Amino acid sequence: MNQLRAELLKIRSTRTTIGLLVGLIVLALLFTILTCTLSPMSQLLTEQDQTSLLSFGSIAGVFAALAGVMLFTSEYRFGTIRPTSLFNPSRNRIFVSKFTAGVLSGFVFGVIGEGLVFSIGLMILKIRGVSIVMSGANMTELLVGAVVGTALWGAVGVGVGAIVPNQVGAVISLLAWGFVVENLVFGFLPKIGRFLPVHASDSMMGPIEDKLLPGNVGTLVVVAWSLVLAIIGMALLKRRDVN
Amino acid sequence: MSSVVQCDSLSKRYGDVLAVDDLTFAIEAGTITGFLGPNGAGKSTTLRMLLGLAKPSAGHATIFGSPYDQLETPALRIGAVLEATDFHPGRSGRDHLRMLSQAVGLPDARVDEVLTLVELQGAARRRVKGYSLGMRQRLGLAAALLGNPDLLVLDEPANGLDPEGVRWLRDFLRAFASGGRTVLISSHVLAEVAQTVDQILIINHGRLVAESTLDDLTARVGGAVRVQSPELDKLAETLGREGIVTSRSNDHALLAKGTTRERVGDLALAAGIAIYELVTEGSSLEEVFLDLTSEEVPQ
Numbered sequence: 001m002n003q004l005r006a007e008l009l010k011i012r013s014t015r016t017t018i019g020l021l022v023g024l025i026v027l028a029l030l031f032t033i034l035t036c037t038l039s040p041m042s043q044l045l046t047e048q049d050q051t052s053l054l055s056f057g058s059i060a061g062v063f064a065a066l067a068g069v070m071l072f073t074s075e076y077r078f079g080t081i082r083p084t085s086l087f088n089p090s091r092n093r094i095f096v097s098k099f100t101a102g103v104l105s106g107f108v109f110g111v112i113g114e115g116l117v118f119s120i121g122l123m124i125l126k127i128r129g130v131s132i133v134m135s136g137a138n139m140t141e142l143l144v145g146a147v148v149g150t151a152l153w154g155a156v157g158v159g160v161g162a163i164v165p166n167q168v169g170a171v172i173s174l175l176a177w178g179f180v181v182e183n184l185v186f187g188f189l190p191k192i193g194r195f196l197p198v199h200a201s202d203s204m205m206g207p208i209e210d211k212l213l214p215g216n217v218g219t220l221v222v223v224a225w226s227l228v229l230a231i232i233g234m235a236l237l238k239r240r241d242v243n
Numbered sequence: 244m245s246s247v248v249q250c251d252s253l254s255k256r257y258g259d260v261l262a263v264d265d266l267t268f269a270i271e272a273g274t275i276t277g278f279l280g281p282n283g284a285g286k287s288t289t290l291r292m293l294l295g296l297a298k299p300s301a302g303h304a305t306i307f308g309s310p311y312d313q314l315e316t317p318a319l320r321i322g323a324v325l326e327a328t329d330f331h332p333g334r335s336g337r338d339h340l341r342m343l344s345q346a347v348g349l350p351d352a353r354v355d356e357v358l359t360l361v362e363l364q365g366a367a368r369r370r371v372k373g374y375s376l377g378m379r380q381r382l383g384l385a386a387a388l389l390g391n392p393d394l395l396v397l398d399e400p401a402n403g404l405d406p407e408g409v410r411w412l413r414d415f416l417r418a419f420a421s422g423g424r425t426v427l428i429s430s431h432v433l434a435e436v437a438q439t440v441d442q443i444l445i446i447n448h449g450r451l452v453a454e455s456t457l458d459d460l461t462a463r464v465g466g467a468v469r470v471q472s473p474e475l476d477k478l479a480e481t482l483g484r485e486g487i488v489t490s491r492s493n494d495h496a497l498l499a500k501g502t503t504r505e506r507v508g509d510l511a512l513a514a515g516i517a518i519y520e521l522v523t524e525g526s527s528l529e530e531v532f533l534d535l536t537s538e539e540v541p542q
Contacts, residue, residue: 006346013338014331079329080339082296083386086323087346089295089312241297 003088007071007101016074017067017105024063024109028116031056036124044130051134051142052208054121058146060113061153061201064106065174068157071098072233073167085242095234099158106154110147118143138206141215145204152222156197159229162237186211194218197225247272247394247425248293252302255288255449262288264449265302270427272393275420277440278429281536285449286429287325290398294323306394318347322387323396327380327403332372336363336382339371344389357385361415376403384415395419397428401435413439433532447536458503458523460531467498468507471520481514482507496520 011017035053043049075081088094118139125132134142157174164170178198186193190211193199202208203218213221246269255263263285270276280286291297293304295311303310311317330339340354358364361381366374374382380400387395395416401409416439420426430436436443443460445453453460472478475497479489487507488500499507504521511518 002348003346006342009338009342009345010331010334013335013342014333016333074331078331079326080331082325082329083343084346085296086294086321086325087318087343089314089317241291243291243297 003093003097004100006084006087007097008104011067011071011101011105014074016070020063020067021109021112024060024113025116027059028057028113029120031059032117032121033124036121036128041128041130044125044128045133047133047135047138048207050125050130050132051138051206054118054134055114055142055146055202055205055208056121057110057114057117058149058202058205060109060146060150061106061198062175062178063113064102064109064150064154065157065160065178066171067105067109068102068154068159069161069170069174070167071102071158072161073165073170076165077167081242091238092234095158095162095230095237098162099155099230102154102158103151104154106151106157107147109154110150113150114143114146118146141204141206145201145206145215145219148219149201149204149222152201152226153197155226156222156229159226159233162233163229165240195221197222200225246270248304248306248427249308250289250293250302250304253289253292253299253304254301255285255292255297256300262449263292263299263446266446266449266451267302268444268451268454270425272425273420273423274442275416275426275428275440277433277436277443278427278446279433279436279443279532279536280429280431280446282431284431284446284536286431286446287398288449289446290323290325290396290427290429294321294325294396296325316347316390318343318392319390320392321394321396322390322392323398324380324383324387324400325398327376327383327400329383330371330374330379333370335368335370336374336378336385337367339382340386340389343386347390349389353389357388360388361385377405377408380404380408380412384412392424394425394427397426399429399431401430401432409435445532445535452535458505467500467524468502468504469520469522469524470497470499470507470511470518472497472511472516472518474516477514478511478516481510481516485510 075084084094160174161170164173182193182196182198185196186199194211194213199212200218200221203212204215206215212218248270250266250268253263253266254261266289278286288297292299293306293311306321307314314320337354337358340357341351344354358367361384363378363381363385366378371379401412404412416426428436428440437457442456444451469492470478479497482489482499487502490498492498504523508518508521
């Protein structure tokens with residue numbers, strides 16, 4: 001618990017997290033205002049149209065993953081892994097604390113990101129006179145799925161950061177995977193691509209794309225990804241010397 | 244009394260390079276030990292193994308009788324500074340200390356105490372990127388002191404410090420050790436620690452090449468004990484009987500080779516010979532150091 005408090009303080013005490021949050025807020029607002037205002041009415045009518053549009057808050061997952069990655073990589077980049085390890089020689093405890101901190105910060109990113117997109121998007125659609133056809137259950141699934149998915153991306157980020165301690169390497173790997181590799185795989189081989197973490201977490205938000213997994217299966221798949229990365233990251237952390 | 248620090252046959256191999264080679268030494272409580280050697284001699288690797296950051300390839304290292312990572316909250320007994328740059332530049336000095344103190348359940352009040360101790364209270368809330376090297380060294384020391392430790396392990400703490408900073412550090416370490424606490428301080432510059440340490444360990448190519456007090460070491464490697472006495476002939480004879488070779492200096496003092504001040508003084512006392520002057524001289528410490536660390540170690 002002490003180490004978790006320390007990890008949460010690390011997140012709060014630099015401008016990195018605030019920078020990521022500001023970036024998320026700006027991006028979420030920009031996208032929501034532009035798309036909800038400028039999209040033709042014909043693209044806003046079905047439940048899938050509306051769910052897809054209002055699910056943009058899940059972009060918070062990228063920011064949560066980056067924040068998660070930083071939990072390890074910035075320690076290696078600036079050498080604070082040495083005092084951190086001296087004050088807590090249990091690598092397991094360090095990992096579990098960072099993993100938990102990654103999930104918690106991801107949760108906050110998710111609430112802010114999806115909260116903004118959903119509330120402002122819905123407001124603009126109503127002002128434009130769009131009839132909201134999303135059911136209450138669908139809205140709940142979207143909100144819970146986006147927030148929980150983002151929290152899990154915080155965990156995935158921690159795992160990636162533990163596996164690739166080099167900050168530039170980890171960030172590039174993560175972005176290249178999320179924006180390039182997965183989209184290519186899903187585009188060409190959707191039956192495989194839907195099991196990859198980005199598309200599995202998309203499925204958690206409801207019917208935004210036909211080829212995705214059912215939401216509950218998608219949730220399990222993302223949890224599995226975060227746990228597999230965590231197990232590999234923890235094993236490497238224990239094996240590696242702190243130099 | 245058991246040793247505070249104990250290394251037994253400690254080795255560390257990185258690929259083909261044997262960074263630390265069968266190192267065995269012990270450090271007793273209440274001493275300031277200089278851990279010396281040229282850059283790349285294996286000092287930092289040894290300290291990392293001692294502090295549980297690196298796993299030994301062979302042998303083992305213990306502090307207070309246990310491996311570092313098996314001690315209960317080791318930061319409350321051992322303070323260590325390994326690099327002067329181990330800070331996030333965007334974090335304030337105070338927050339750096341708070342994140343460490345929270346990890347071991349110490350209150351923020353302790354953070355403020357150590358900041359005052361290292362005279363950084365005025366800069367505590369500033370981001371570390373605005374700190375001078377001397378301030379960073381002191382912040383590192385503050386982190387090491389958070390747990391009010393009985394042992395301080397410092398890796399090259401005087402690196403980059405100006406003379407005033409070196410003196411501050413020396414005074415600080417003396418005050419710290421005066422209460423019976425122990426310091427292990429590494430350096431590649433003998434002069435930085437010569438006025439601070441009680442005993443020294445010198446390593447070269449990962450191997451221990453000397454372990455002794457400064458006086459002993461100086462005497463052993465070609466230095467001499469210079470003695471002034473009204474009865475120099477009698478003293479020379481007394482020392483000669485103990486196998487100590489003596490000679491006369493230009494100013495008619497007696498130079499005793501291969502021995503220590505304490506031994507000469509004790510022998511003179513036993514023989515009832517008055518001593519007017521008793522100093523270790525000859526090779527400078529730097530010469531001794533260079534002599535020991537320039538030797539090629541057989542592969």
